[in-house]
Amino acid sequence: MTNLSPLAPRDATRIACHAAAADRDGWLHPVQQALIHRRGWLRMLAPRAVGGEERPLPDVVRLEEAIARVDGSTGWTVTLCAGAGWFAGFLPPHLARAILATPRACLAGSGAPTGHADREGDGWRIDGEWDYASGAPMATHFTFNAYLRENGQPLFDADGQPRMLAFVVPKAIVEIVPRWRCVGLVATASHAYRVRGAWVHADHGFVIDPAAARAQGPLYRFPFLPFAFVTLAANVAGMAAHFVDLAAACIARRRNRFGQNEPLIEVPAVRAALDGARDRLDDVRGRFYALLDACWADVAAGGSVADAQAAQMQALAQEWVAAARHAVDTLYPYCGLVAASRDSDINRVWRDFHTASQHALLMPQG
Incomplete structure (x- = not known):
């Protein structure tokens, strides 16, 4: 993931520092909720004409990935609720406007x-x-x-x-x-x-x-299934990237008790597993965003997403999720009991990842 994150460092810190407490309490922390509303993230896919922000879809997906990389629950909630806000583009304008005028609309x-x-x-x-x-x-x-x-x-x-x-x-x-x-x-x-x-x-x-959209912007000419696949896959991949970062830190602290007691990170097979997981995620991620950007450019220019493009986008989303599953499941055994401790950050990320990746649309194919 590029260092030019669409998520401001200060916002990332606010989300991260309350993630463990939110997990214990079973609901997002008030600071996380306030940030979500203050940044307008739940309105970012709704039409401007009725009170939304109507941001370009590739920008939204990158932001959702970045939030999920900090905290899975925050990223997932933003993605699912902002996605429901997208439906405002298919409602009668008077109703959409009334809904978005609701204080802290969600x-x-x-x-x-x-x-x-x-x-x-x-x-x-x-x-x-x-x-x-x-x-x-x-x-x-x-x-x-x-x-x-x-x-x-x-x-x-x-x-x-x-x-x-x-x-x-x-x-x-x-x-x-x-x-x-x-x-x-x-x-x-x-x-x-x-x-x-x-x-x-x-x-x-x-x-x-798209044929029934009430709003005329390119967001509402984007088909629902590709829209759902790209937003969900980016979340799961963001959680996986977070896990890989935490796994690398765990591995760096451990020693190989069954070899020469050298640092575990220096064992060739372990280093290869870590590097391979990162490389595969980066490769699929690059191809995923290249296709999403190209499809968005076509729609923004007045075109539509062709059936072949939609199928390719779905396939790439599923490939990204498969790479994420491979990365998490390959590295988990090297992380020791800290990864199995419910109070650890890495365990929370592991649990979030394996729950999000159970979404019906992300079922492994073949």
Whole structure:
């Protein structure tokens, strides 16, 4: 990772010094939360016309990677909540503007269609429960997918598949279900949430597709799946890079008890494993950003992301995650019991990495 980090050193320090406490407490520290809002990170993908910052996607992805390299829970929460803020580009402008005008606006949510929306008048009656809303405690609005029904019967699209629609709703009609108990990303507080029989106007339903975008900027012509892959992969890779840095420090302090009692870092196989992990991560990272920058340039110039480009971006994102898994799993055995101690920084990063990399989109292919 280049030394020209998009994350200011002072901000990195503020995030890092509260990471252990946030992990113990199960939610981001107030200093971390305040920094997130002060820097506008949750608005950075929303349209300028409705109160967002509409930053270029490659800049956002590099920033998210940099935050995740400092603290996985902060990086993941920023990425998932800023990503939900991107949906403002697909909402009616009056609704998007009202949402972003909310003090300390934050959107959290889930992509799983584990609820139903029944047509009622000029809106929908919502009922369902959804898992994994990262940042749930500070969310002012929640997003989710729901299957559509009318008069109790499912609605179908032109291909005969059940119709599904994305929704955004205010926190007032949502009940948080606190059951986030994963070993890592503890401070994301990615709790479940439910809506029980609440009515919302039809404006609260939206379609995530460039053809349905309400905002006209290039961000909203970028397809959802490539968008999701690049933001999630950058987070996982940032956590892996952090682990490699901490592993190198652990290895430098240890000695090879089964050889000549020399420093472990001087054992050729260990040095090769460390250098190889770094080289592979750097190689994939360079190719990943070269492609992302090229795709973004095409979209910013008025074009679109071709299917072949989208497939290549997905493949590179998965290759970066695979390199990250290889790096972490290869170096962990050399780090000693400190890496297994729940109170150590390296263990927290290890737990965060292995939780984030379980995301369904990042499942190993083949």
